[in-house]
Amino acid sequence: MKKSKFIRLRFLKAAALCMILIIVSCKKDEEITTEEVCIEHFNYEDTTEEGPSNWENYCVSEGTNECGSVERQSPIDIIGAVNDTHLSVLDIAYTTSTTDIVNNGHTIQFNYNGPASNLTFEGETYSLLQFHFHADSEHTVEGSHHPLEAHLVHKSASGNLAVIGVFFEVGAQNDFLANFTAHLPQHEDDKYTDADLNYTASSLVDLNSGYYNYSGSLTTPPCSEIVNWIVLDQPMEATQAQIDAFSSLLHHNYRPVQPLNGRIIKHKQ
Ligand SMILES: [Zn+2]
Known part of the structure; x- marks a missing residue:
């Protein structure tokens, strides 16, 4: 009897030691893993460790990376939008500007060089910084992608962002895109500058279109939750060749849709 108690005690001691060793080694693994997966670049291929997940x-x-948040990330699937007649009309005062077209390895971006080009929305005024493209679209509508989506990025004096999303569908030639399709920089870090090439971004924004509005984030790291999203409900048309000119360079640069997490998607008709 005494001997079996002694054995049981030794067994319990050994088991306790094992548990401690397991906990210590798990913790060690966690630390090592965290260090190892801190990534300096990102891409859109989820088969690689730099992919969206x-x-x-x-x-x-500096600041924080909010890509792991489940609060209000973008893009989202647009479904169940609620009509809101109180939303303001899009008050746009865009001026003509020259542009630098940049291939930054993640998108083709058209930097805005001109004098202030403003969007006033829900009482806040934002200035246009640039627009860029995603193929396929990042936002989906009832689960479906469009082949291309433009994002016009605006910033207010207080640092908030308003981004207008514009979908494209296959159809008639798009005269605005036609100005640029011959000048798209083909390789990462390529830049096209032409002082004679002017554009007015209002050609990209159809003010007769209704729009969806929700509160979300940047769709690339660090995924900051600072974006007032305005996604037009009417797609623009472009020929298949025009869409291909972008999508052949963009390599499926769309982040998967993120949980809505109870957010309301408002719709202005
Ligand atoms: Zn974007």
């Missing part, structure tokens, strides 16, 4: 581990030098 690992963006929460993207290294940021």
Whole structure:
């Protein structure tokens, strides 16, 4: 009897030691793993460790990386939008500007060089910084992608962003895109500058279109939750060749849709 008690005690001691060792080694693994997956670049291929499901581990030098948040990330699937007659009309005062077209390895971006080009929305005024493209679209409508989506990025004096999303569908030639399709920089870090090439971004925004409005985030790291999204409900048309000119360079640069998490999607008709 005494001997079996002694054995049981030794067994319990050994088991306790094992548990401690397991906990210590698990903790060690966790630390090592966190260090290893801190990624400096991101891409859109989820088969690689730099893909969207690992963006929460993207290294940021300042501020916080919010890609792992489930609060109000973008893009989203647009479904169940609620009509809201109180939403303001889009008050746009865009001026003509020259542009630098940049291939930054993630998108083709048209930097805005001109004098202030403003969007006033829900009482806040934002200035246009740039627009860029995603193929396929990042936002989906009732589960379906469009082949192309433009994002016009605006910033207010207080640092908030308003982004207008514009879908494209296959149809007639798009005269606005026709100005640029011959000048798209083909390789990462390529830039096209032409002082004679002017554009007015209002050609991209159909003010007769209704729009969806919701509160979300940047769709690339660090996924900051600071964006007032305005997604037009009427797609623009472009020929298949025009859409292909972008999508052949963009390599499926769309983040998967994120949980709505109870957010209301408003719709202005
Ligand atoms: Zn974008």
